[in-house]
Amino acid sequence: MADRQAWDTDILIAGGGLAGATLALAICRLVPGYRVTVVEAFPLSGDPAPGDYQPSYDARSTALSWGSRQIFERLGLWPSISAQAAAIRHIHVSEKGRFGVTRLDASDHQQPALGYVADNRWLGLCLMESLAQQPDIHWLAPAQAEGVTSLQGGVRVMIRQDGEARSLTSRCLVVADGGRSGLREALGIGIQKEDYGQYALIANVSTEQPHQGVAWERFTERGPMALLPQVGGPEDGHRSALVWTLSPADLEEVLALDEAGRCARLQQVFGWRLGRFTRFGESHHYPLALTTANECVRPGVALVGNAAHALHPVAGQGFNLALRGLMALVEAFRFARDNDMPPGDLRVLERYRQQHAPDQQQTIGFSDSLIRLFGGGYPALGPVRNAGLAGLDIVPGAKHWFARRAMGVAAGGPSRPSSDRDREHWQ
Numbered sequence: 001m002a003d004r005q006a007w008d009t010d011i012l013i014a015g016g017g018l019a020g021a022t023l024a025l026a027i028c029r030l031v032p033g034y035r036v037t038v039v040e041a042f043p044l045s046g047d048p049a050p051g052d053y054q055p056s057y058d059a060r061s062t063a064l065s066w067g068s069r070q071i072f073e074r075l076g077l078w079p080s081i082s083a084q085a086a087a088i089r090h091i092h093v094s095e096k097g098r099f100g101v102t103r104l105d106a107s108d109h110q111q112p113a114l115g116y117v118a119d120n121r122w123l124g125l126c127l128m129e130s131l132a133q134q135p136d137i138h139w140l141a142p143a144q145a146e147g148v149t150s151l152q153g154g155v156r157v158m159i160r161q162d163g164e165a166r167s168l169t170s171r172c173l174v175v176a177d178g179g180r181s182g183l184r185e186a187l188g189i190g191i192q193k194e195d196y197g198q199y200a201l202i203a204n205v206s207t208e209q210p211h212q213g214v215a216w217e218r219f220t221e222r223g224p225m226a227l228l229p230q231v232g233g234p235e236d237g238h239r240s241a242l243v244w245t246l247s248p249a250d251l252e253e254v255l256a257l258d259e260a261g262r263c264a265r266l267q268q269v270f271g272w273r274l275g276r277f278t279r280f281g282e283s284h285h286y287p288l289a290l291t292t293a294n295e296c297v298r299p300g301v302a303l304v305g306n307a308a309h310a311l312h313p314v315a316g317q318g319f320n321l322a323l324r325g326l327m328a329l330v331e332a333f334r335f336a337r338d339n340d341m342p343p344g345d346l347r348v349l350e351r352y353r354q355q356h357a358p359d360q361q362q363t364i365g366f367s368d369s370l371i372r373l374f375g376g377g378y379p380a381l382g383p384v385r386n387a388g389l390a391g392l393d394i395v396p397g398a399k400h401w402f403a404r405r406a407m408g409v410a411a412g413g414p415s416r417p418s419s420d421r422d423r424e425h426w427q
């Protein structure tokens with residue numbers, strides 16, 4: 001690290017969302033010694049400290065896999081996150097109007113939970129509280145990272161703050177500015193985009209019967225939906241986070257309904273397994289596409305989170321995949337530090353790419369094929385889907401593999417079994 005003082009910072013993270021903020025914390029906790037600067041477009045939240053947090057009916061949630069829990073444990077963040085995280089003890093996968101059903105149970109995997117559900121706002125508060133204690137992290141917010149030029153051994157990042165342009169030199173730039181990444185575009189990195197032609201409608205809903213820690217994945221002829229258990233706040237134990245895939249026309253119809261109408265419409269699609277839907281909170285909707293960047297590293301530059309890959313939300317894999325990528329990048333930075341190499345050296349960043357690319361490919365393949373096979377629009381595939389779901393339930397190895405993918409702990413797909421039990425089945 002001989003020439004590092006010539007640089008304004010060691011690692012500049014553009015974007016302080018879930019991915020950027022977690023990366024900043026991970027660098028400081030796991031590979032201390034780097035100076036980290038985070039540039040975030042929004043002002044730092046004026047939300048109360050986690051101790052004063054009240055779960056809100058209108059917050060958005062993220063399903064965290066078991067693997068993500070293990071990552072947050074390494075970062076020392078799990079004790080605070082878990083205070084407001086609902087444990088997923090069972091996953092129930094079904095298709096409307098068909099026989100195939102599969103059930104995954106945490107107890108089959110000798111674990112207390114298959115995954116967890118936490119409000120994004122709560123995750124943000126826990127992250128911010130930890131980040132505030134890190135002296136090596138410098139925040140510029142609100143500020144926009146607007147452009148980047150290459151330098152020998154690093155980059156210069158153009159920043160706009162308080163209406164004024166300035167620049168910072170950094171030995172490495174991490175692009176974490178989300179799915180519509182302006183920096184990715186400024187760098188001329190192209191994307192592959194597959195539009196699903198559908199929207200995800202997100203809302204918190206309540207049901208007459210308690211959810212009992214069950215996450216529901218339901219595939220209907222019009223598209224998939226997920227219902228994830230939530231804890232705390234109003235109607236504790238009865239509140240779930242809904243992710244409902246709708247065509248543009250169906251979305252318009254649902255948005256035109258009042259709360260009672262939305263509950264009734266959801267009831268028709270989901271059925272009565274949780275009794276009557278009694279509340280339908282404020283909803284948000286997002287167009288669905290699978291977006292992957294054509295390059296995720298260049299000399300001095302790495303892409304992470306949604307800037308690198310944005311997935312269909314129903315499988316709940318996007319942030320979980322992003323977290324595993326962040327850990328791969330942190331390990332690359334550790335290698336750089338231990339070998340006295342600049343963090344933006346392409347040989348360092350290639351280590352991140354090589355470790356993350358197979359995971360990215362397999363996770364995208366898993367959720368994309370799930371959506372395509374079960375996502376509606378292919379009625380002729382009904383019997384195949386039935387056989388698939390029923391088969392998963394009957395064949396232990398297949399179900400175990402599916403569960404490991406859903407839990408975010410699988411290192412490979414069926415071609416790379418991850419346990420003796422899997423191996424038995426997939427050979």
Ligand SMILES: Cc1cc2nc3c(=O)[nH]c(=O)nc-3n(C[C@H](O)[C@H](O)[C@H](O)COP(=O)(O)OP(=O)(O)OC[C@H]3O[C@@H](n4cnc5c(N)ncnc54)[C@H](O)[C@@H]3O)c2cc1C
Pocket residue numbers: 014015016017018019020039040041042061062063064143144145146176177178179182183200202243286304305306307313316317318319320321322
């Ligand atoms: C409806 C929905 C449900 C989802 N559910 C799940 C789930 O259950 N499980 C799961 O694993 N994943 C889920 N995901 C995916 C998950 O939300 C994303 O993977 C995650 O939010 C990505 O975080 P990010 O930090 O990369 O991007 P973002 O959250 O978009 O953050 C980007 C940040 O960069 C900032 N920024 C943008 N431009 C600039 C700039 N020029 N300069 C500085 N800052 C900038 C923004 O203000 C923002 O804070 C879901 C996604 C959607 C849409």
